[in-house]
Amino acid sequence: MLKLDKLVKTYKTGDQALKAVDIEIPKGQVLALIGPSGAGKSTLIRCINRLVEPTSGQVYLNDVELTCLSTSALRRERRRMGMIFQEYALIERLTVMENVLSGRLGYVGFWRSFLRKFPQSDVDEAYRLLDRVGLAEMADKRADELSGGQRQRVGICRALIQNPALLLVDEPTASLDPKTSRQIMRLICELCQERNLAAIINIHDVALAQMFVQRVVGLRFGAVQFDGPPENLTPEVLTMIYGEEDWEATIEKIEDEDEEDLL
Amino acid sequence: MSLDNFNVQTKLGQPWKRPPFIQKKLLRWTIIFGIIAYLIAAYLSVDVNWSRVYEGLERGKKFVLAFTNPDFTSRSSDIWSGMIESIIMTVTSSVVGIGISIPIALGAARNVAPLPIYLICRGIIAISRALQEIIVAILLVAIFGFGPLAGFLTLSFATIGFLSKLLAEDIESMDKVQAEAIKASGAKWTQWINYGVQPQVMPRLIGLSIYRVDINFRESAILGLVGAGGIGATLNTAFDRYEYDTAAAILLIIIGIVMALEYISGIVRARVQ
Numbered sequence: 001m002l003k004l005d006k007l008v009k010t011y012k013t014g015d016q017a018l019k020a021v022d023i024e025i026p027k028g029q030v031l032a033l034i035g036p037s038g039a040g041k042s043t044l045i046r047c048i049n050r051l052v053e054p055t056s057g058q059v060y061l062n063d064v065e066l067t068c069l070s071t072s073a074l075r076r077e078r079r080r081m082g083m084i085f086q087e088y089a090l091i092e093r094l095t096v097m098e099n100v101l102s103g104r105l106g107y108v109g110f111w112r113s114f115l116r117k118f119p120q121s122d123v124d125e126a127y128r129l130l131d132r133v134g135l136a137e138m139a140d141k142r143a144d145e146l147s148g149g150q151r152q153r154v155g156i157c158r159a160l161i162q163n164p165a166l167l168l169v170d171e172p173t174a175s176l177d178p179k180t181s182r183q184i185m186r187l188i189c190e191l192c193q194e195r196n197l198a199a200i201i202n203i204h205d206v207a208l209a210q211m212f213v214q215r216v217v218g219l220r221f222g223a224v225q226f227d228g229p230p231e232n233l234t235p236e237v238l239t240m241i242y243g244e245e246d247w248e249a250t251i252e253k254i255e256d257e258d259e260e261d262l263l
Numbered sequence: 264m265s266l267d268n269f270n271v272q273t274k275l276g277q278p279w280k281r282p283p284f285i286q287k288k289l290l291r292w293t294i295i296f297g298i299i300a301y302l303i304a305a306y307l308s309v310d311v312n313w314s315r316v317y318e319g320l321e322r323g324k325k326f327v328l329a330f331t332n333p334d335f336t337s338r339s340s341d342i343w344s345g346m347i348e349s350i351i352m353t354v355t356s357s358v359v360g361i362g363i364s365i366p367i368a369l370g371a372a373r374n375v376a377p378l379p380i381y382l383i384c385r386g387i388i389a390i391s392r393a394l395q396e397i398i399v400a401i402l403l404v405a406i407f408g409f410g411p412l413a414g415f416l417t418l419s420f421a422t423i424g425f426l427s428k429l430l431a432e433d434i435e436s437m438d439k440v441q442a443e444a445i446k447a448s449g450a451k452w453t454q455w456i457n458y459g460v461q462p463q464v465m466p467r468l469i470g471l472s473i474y475r476v477d478i479n480f481r482e483s484a485i486l487g488l489v490g491a492g493g494i495g496a497t498l499n500t501a502f503d504r505y506e507y508d509t510a511a512a513i514l515l516i517i518i519g520i521v522m523a524l525e526y527i528s529g530i531v532r533a534r535v536q
Contacts, residue, residue, distance in 0.1 A: 049447055051443055051446065051447060075449045075450070075451065076449065077449075078446075078447060078448065078449035079448070079449040081447070082448075083444065083447040083448075085440055085443075085444055086440075087440060089440040089441050089443065089444035090441070090444070091441050091444075091445070091458060091459065091462050091463070092441070092462070092463075093462040093463070093465065093466075094458070094462050098458075102444075102445055102448060102450070102458050103448050104448075105445065105448050105449065105450035105451070105454045105455075105458065106448055106449025106450060107449075110451060110453045110454055110457075113450075113454050113457065113458070114453075114454075114457055155444075158444070158448070162448055162449070168447075
């Protein structure tokens with residue numbers, strides 16, 4: 001479904017953020033991308049939707065090669081890639097509804113979006129998604145009135161209303177407390193399953209990644225160091241990805257304690 | 264994790280001082296003494312003619328005393344028509360100036376516009392800022408003749424330099440990630456501006472616009488002095504006739520209106536946050 005072929009990104013400063021990364025993701029697979037800060041995780045997912053221009057290599061989404069697309073063709077393909085951000089990246093002064101509907105910008109013309117006259121089907125879908133994440137009654141609130149967990153759920157709705165084939169998720173839980181982090185990760189993974197979406201999730205929290213995903217890729221200095229199921233993340237593997245440290249506590253099996261459903 | 268040649272023992276018991284901004288001692292003191300010496304020389308070079316000041320005090324006193332007895336009535340129709348003209352100049356030039364400023368501000372923000380457009384827009388701003396209002400007004404009065412048209416054009420032109428520059432700086436310092444999120448959804452450039460940029464800079468735009476209305480009104484009082492219409496023309500005439508009581512009345516009205524605008528802008532800015 002998504003295929004990265006020898007993807008290289010060298011920044012103007014000469015830093016090699018990605019060194020010929022090859023990854024292939026089948027439809028519906030949720031993949032966690034782990035690695036130390038500066039390993040190139042963020043660069044990797046931004047190279048896929050070209051918020052960062054890759055230096056060389058190819059990215060195939062289904063059968064479309066993304067790295068050589070013109071601006072307008074790129075816009076069309078971006079609609080099929082939903083993105084979820086670390087600091088939520090909601091437009092703070094717009095309402096929750098406007099934020100969700102902004103995911104449809106690739107589908108509607110300028111004047112419709114300018115006048116906020118989105119097609120009824122988009123508005124209905126926005127309400128359905130907000131209801132799915134438990135925020136339907138917040139639709140008219142301004143985004144900056146929400147808590148961190150609520151904002152991230154709005155961010156998820158904004159990505160999903162694009163009707164994407166792929167989710168690019170950049171540190172979704174980095175600014176959230178441990179409990180909310182789990183709820184958000186669970187929600188993302190559930191939604192991917194419901195909609196048969198592939199996803200790449202950048203994540204710092206190895207234990208959290210192990211709880212929810214089917215596949216883990218470890219990145220170090222812009223190169224893939226590990227690719228396999230989460231059970232294979234042994235202390236040796238983590239040392240290979242992150243460097244020497246006592247890993248026993250990190251990969252301890254976490255009992256799945258009962259949590260209340262999403263508020 | 265300390266450096267090899269760093270021994271913490273030599274630092275213990277020593278007071279700690281913030282490292283100076285200029286490391287070289289000689290250079291630092293040369294600059295400090297140079298500035299002090301220049302300031303002393305500069306102040307000494309300002310001549311004060313004390314006998315002239317003594318004579319002038321009498322005139323100044325008359326002027327100030329006129330404020331205790333301002334004359335709103337004897338020239339009321341002149342004051343009224345001048346005021347209306349000033350307000351018209353203020354409103355029209357603000358609307359036109361702000362309208363032109365917004366696209367120029369977008370062009371002058373490096374994170375929004377490509378380099379050639381950026382340079383052109385920055386050039387327009389630089390020209391508008393370099394030419395002081397009075398100079399522009401004198402030129403435009405020469406072209407269009409006396410009257411409010413020259414004033415209106417002058418203020419519109421000055422608004423562009425002021426508003427575009429400050430708005431462009433706000434656009435450049437906006438939160439990049441919010442705008443990135445809109446781009447990632449496949450939005451067109453215009454939609455990206457409308458959703459990703461505009462909400463972030465709107466409070467600043469409104470605040471600056473009100474402030475500019477305030478400035479334009481005050482400037483409209485000055486521009487009359489060079490013949491560009493408005494209350495300034497009335498004020499100038501009053502001074503020429505030594506009618507300090509009428510001049511005082513005009514100045515009091517200007518102060519009142521500026522204070523009212525200040526008050527309104529405070530309320531509006533608090534609302535749009």
